[in-house]
Amino acid sequence: MSDAALETRALSMSFGALRVANAIDFRLEPGARHALIGPNGAGKTTFVNLVTGALHPSGGRILMGGADVTGLAQAERVKRGLVRTFQITTLFRGLTVLENVTLAVAERIGVAGGIVRPAGRRRAVIEEAYALLDRLGIADDALRLVKELAYGRQRMVEIAVALGLKPKVLLLDEPAAGVPSGESGTIIDLIEGLPADISILIIEHDMDLVFRLARRITVLVQGAVLVEGAPAEIASDPRVRQVYLGEREHA
Amino acid sequence: MSATEATPTAAARVVDAFARRHRLAWGELVPWAVAVAAYFLFPDYLALGSQVLATILFGLSLDLILGYAGIVTLGHAALFGAGAYTAGLLAAHGWGEPLSGLVIAAAVAGLVGLVSGAIVLRTQGLTLLMVTLVVASMLYEAANKAAAITGGADGLSGMNVLPVLGFSFDLYGQTAYWYCLSVLFLCWVIARGIVHSPFGRSLTGIRENERRMHAIGSPVYWRRLTIYSIAAAMAGASGALIAQTTGFVGLDSLDPINRSGAILIMLILGGVGRLYGAFIGVPLYMILQDRFAAIDPVYWYFYIGLVLVLVVVFAPGGAFGLADRLLRRVRRSA
Numbered sequence: 001m002s003d004a005a006l007e008t009r010a011l012s013m014s015f016g017a018l019r020v021a022n023a024i025d026f027r028l029e030p031g032a033r034h035a036l037i038g039p040n041g042a043g044k045t046t047f048v049n050l051v052t053g054a055l056h057p058s059g060g061r062i063l064m065g066g067a068d069v070t071g072l073a074q075a076e077r078v079k080r081g082l083v084r085t086f087q088i089t090t091l092f093r094g095l096t097v098l099e100n101v102t103l104a105v106a107e108r109i110g111v112a113g114g115i116v117r118p119a120g121r122r123r124a125v126i127e128e129a130y131a132l133l134d135r136l137g138i139a140d141d142a143l144r145l146v147k148e149l150a151y152g153r154q155r156m157v158e159i160a161v162a163l164g165l166k167p168k169v170l171l172l173d174e175p176a177a178g179v180p181s182g183e184s185g186t187i188i189d190l191i192e193g194l195p196a197d198i199s200i201l202i203i204e205h206d207m208d209l210v211f212r213l214a215r216r217i218t219v220l221v222q223g224a225v226l227v228e229g230a231p232a233e234i235a236s237d238p239r240v241r242q243v244y245l246g247e248r249e250h251a
Numbered sequence: 252m253s254a255t256e257a258t259p260t261a262a263a264r265v266v267d268a269f270a271r272r273h274r275l276a277w278g279e280l281v282p283w284a285v286a287v288a289a290y291f292l293f294p295d296y297l298a299l300g301s302q303v304l305a306t307i308l309f310g311l312s313l314d315l316i317l318g319y320a321g322i323v324t325l326g327h328a329a330l331f332g333a334g335a336y337t338a339g340l341l342a343a344h345g346w347g348e349p350l351s352g353l354v355i356a357a358a359v360a361g362l363v364g365l366v367s368g369a370i371v372l373r374t375q376g377l378t379l380l381m382v383t384l385v386v387a388s389m390l391y392e393a394a395n396k397a398a399a400i401t402g403g404a405d406g407l408s409g410m411n412v413l414p415v416l417g418f419s420f421d422l423y424g425q426t427a428y429w430y431c432l433s434v435l436f437l438c439w440v441i442a443r444g445i446v447h448s449p450f451g452r453s454l455t456g457i458r459e460n461e462r463r464m465h466a467i468g469s470p471v472y473w474r475r476l477t478i479y480s481i482a483a484a485m486a487g488a489s490g491a492l493i494a495q496t497t498g499f500v501g502l503d504s505l506d507p508i509n510r511s512g513a514i515l516i517m518l519i520l521g522g523v524g525r526l527y528g529a530f531i532g533v534p535l536y537m538i539l540q541d542r543f544a545a546i547d548p549v550y551w552y553f554y555i556g557l558v559l560v561l562v563v564v565f566a567p568g569g570a571f572g573l574a575d576r577l578l579r580r581v582r583r584s585a
Contacts, residue, residue, distance in 0.1 A: 077468075090466070143268065
């Protein structure tokens with residue numbers, strides 16, 4: 001078996017007596033479109049925080065392309081191409097859209113610590129950031145402040161910032177959360193249009209989005225993997241139906 | 252497809268506008284013109300003018316860490332005092348050459364910033380505020396106890412400051428004025444360069460959203476420590492200027508509440524995170540202080556506090572914030 005883009009082995013985490021991650025074995029194949037679903041409090045966001053290094057696991061290992069990254073700091077994992085977006089928009093609200101993406105591009109290229117030359121002289125960085133906005137169809141807002149944008153637009157900037165880091169593995173934490181249902185289609189189109197070589201894990205509540213985008217689904221319940229399979233298998237699995245019965249009725 | 256034809260020009264326009272933000276605006280020369288004009292207009296107030304200029308430098312250094320990196324501190328006096336005492340001790344022990352004294356004082360303060368910053372910058376928010384206060388208080392008490400070296404509560408006297416580049420410090424404060432103005436200008440050039448550099452922009456990112464900076468792979472702690480040390484050196488230079496031009500260093504230069512607190516108020520009055528807040532806030536504070544003390548010599552600080560409350564409630568962003576809003580209103584009605 002070839003190396004997974006991202007893999008966890010027996011990944012565990014406890015807050016006191018509460019086991020929020022219980023020996024999670026998970027593989028994200030190269031180029032995957034994989035969804036992680038589960039009811040509220042299943043430990044999905046904890047899983048993302050563990051994988052990205054925002055939280056430290058109490059047990060288990062995390063590997064990227066076969067290399068152990070369990071002990072690496074968050075910034076180091078980003079440098080290796082492990083990038084996330086946030087469930088609640090986490091952007092530089094007082095800065096322009098272009099600046100948001102430029103900061104990410106500059107960090108990736110490694111010029112963000114430069115102190116002598118003005119940032120404006122590094123035109124290639126700005127041009128790359130602008131081209132990215134253009135590709136995502138949000139270049140019109142390049143010079144507007146993030147906080148002035150509608151929430152749906154902010155969600156797109158959230159993804160743009162992540163793409164500015166040229167991710168190999170992209171973790172999308174509820175990319176359409178809080179977006180009016182009429183606009184979530186734009187987000188789905190955007191995600192569908194992402195380069196095929198990026199391995200994507202989507203953490204999502206919205207089942208329409210999951211079944212449209214994912215080719216593989218993992219169901220997380222109470223910090224442990226309940227079942228993993230193709231969308232059709234998951235949809236017909238009686239255990240999943242039982243877990244989601246309450247949720248799907250008011251969804 | 253006219254849209255695709257128009258795109259490159261639109262793109263170039265946006266990128267141009269964005270890439271030009273570091274270019275000098277004419278307005279940025281106003282403070283320097285005012286400072287030079289003040290020299291000729293108020294020849295009797297040059298000693299006070301030197302104090303204002305040196306204090307502006309202190310405020311500028313605070314703006315770098317507070318306004319850009321979002322580090323809230325009550326310990327800035329520690330760095331000011333470290334510079335003041337270094338310059339004072341050098342001049343009192345036979346090293347009277349001011350320029351080298353200034354550089355050494357800045358270096359010592361920078362080192363104090365580096366070492367204390369390495370510890371305090373591991374904390375955030377209210378904890379950070381408290382530990383910076385602790386650092387300043389410790390230095391204050393250390394200087395108080397070490398009376399044999401610092402003169403303790405009596406202050407350090409016996410400084411003998413030699414002429415700077417052949418100009419001796421005169422009674423009218425002419426040399427002091429030009430000396431302070433030159434150092435302030437040099438530090439402003441450096442600070443402005445930093446603010447517009449990629450490093451400076453990343454500091455703004457840290458201020459706006461630290462979590463996101465971590466998530467884009469930024470070494471947040473090291474960036475903060477770097478700017479903290481640079482600002483410390485500038486604060487030290489400011490302290491050294493005041494020590495050298497007044498020939499005296501008192502314990503008040505390390506006073507965490509009066510020194511750190513006052514400069515914070517001055518910066519808030521002017522506007523935080525704009526590089527020029529101190530240029531307005533410091534003179535404004537000093538004028539207010541002078542006027543209020545004339546009205547009420549005992550409780551003038553109460554009125555300063557009142558003005559601060561009014562500014563925070565009705566004019567967040569200080570004088571610059573107010574000017575911004577007025578300009579926007581004028582443009583909208585035009």
